[in-house]
Amino acid sequence: xxxxxxxxKSVLTQIPLLLTKAGPRDGASWTPxxxxxxxxxxxxxxxxxxxxxxxFRISAANPEGTRWTGKCWYVHNLLKYExxxxxxxxVTYPATAPELELPQLDGKTHKMYRGGKICLTVxxxxxxAKNCPRFGIAHALCLGLAPWLAxxxxxxxxxxxxxxxxxxxxxxxx
Numbered sequence: 001x002x003x004x005x006x007x008x009k010s011v012l013t014q015i016p017l018l019l020t021k022a023g024p025r026d027g028a029s030w031t032p033x034x035x036x037x038x039x040x041x042x043x044x045x046x047x048x049x050x051x052x053x054x055x056f057r058i059s060a061a062n063p064e065g066t067r068w069t070g071k072c073w074y075v076h077n078l079l080k081y082e083x084x085x086x087x088x089x090x091v092t093y094p095a096t097a098p099e100l101e102l103p104q105l106d107g108k109t110h111k112m113y114r115g116g117k118i119c120l121t122v123x124x125x126x127x128x129a130k131n132c133p134r135f136g137i138a139h140a141l142c143l144g145l146a147p148w149l150a151x152x153x154x155x156x157x158x159x160x161x162x163x164x165x166x167x168x169x170x171x172x173x174x
Contacts, residue, residue, distance in 0.1 A: 011142060014047050016040045021133035023093035024066045033094070033136075034065040040138040055149075056141060058085060065089065068137070072102070072145060074153040079164045081153055085145075094133040097125060100145050108161045109152055118152075120144045 004012075018036040022029035041058070048054050058070030066089045073082040083105060087098040099117045106116035113119060124144045128135055135143075156162045 008143075011044075011047065012139075015044050015138050015142060017131075017134040018094070018136045019134075021094060023091060023095075024064065024089050025091050030065075037065070037136045037138070040136050044138040044142060055146070056085065058137075058141075061086075068098075072141075072149065074149040076154050076157050079166075081157065081162065081164060094136065095129075097128040097135075097140055097144070098137065100140065100148075105152075105156070105162070108156055111148070111152055118145065118148050120148065123147075 016036070016039060018033065018040060020029065020033040020036055022033040024030055026033075045054075045056075055074065056070060056072040058068050061067040061069045067086075068089070069084070069086045071082055072085045073080050075081070083102045086101045086103065089098055090096040097120070100120070101116045102112075102118060103116040105112060111119045124140075127143060128140070131139070153162070157164075
């Protein structure tokens with residue numbers, strides 16, 4: 001964690017590391033891993049809420065815990081921009097990080113590909129590989145999605161690529 005800002009270090013140290021090295025194709029071993037994923041997500045969400053930094057909601061979209069959906073949001077210039085969030089757990093998980101998707105932003109930035117999947121190759125994937133299997137979904141959100149939103153959303157708003165829902169509503173009423 002050398003070179004990281006103190007806030008990121010503080011947050012990261014409070015997200016439990018995962019112990020079970022199992023993915024969806026590992027049968028019964030996946031269940032304890034999935035329980036660890038939920039515990040880490042609950043810890044991360046609770047920490048965010050206690051710091052008034054709530055910025056996402058996700059849940060498993062299927063009983064197997066291989067498809068996840070939800071919402072994430074980012075506040076820019078005192079306006080909340082909200083996006084659908086979805087991802088699948090890859091069959092090679094936890095060796096491979098999930099590809100986080102924001103379908104509404106597909107085609108709006110070069111830091112995105114194939115249907116709204118955010119590009120995390122350069123910065124996040126080496127970090128994930130170094131910390132496999134200890135990182136999980138909560139870590140992907142904390143170290144992948146959160147910084148991506150912070151870097152990209154202000155640029156997309158300022159360039160006019162995305163509009164706030166109130167601006168879109170008032171334009172359609174005119």
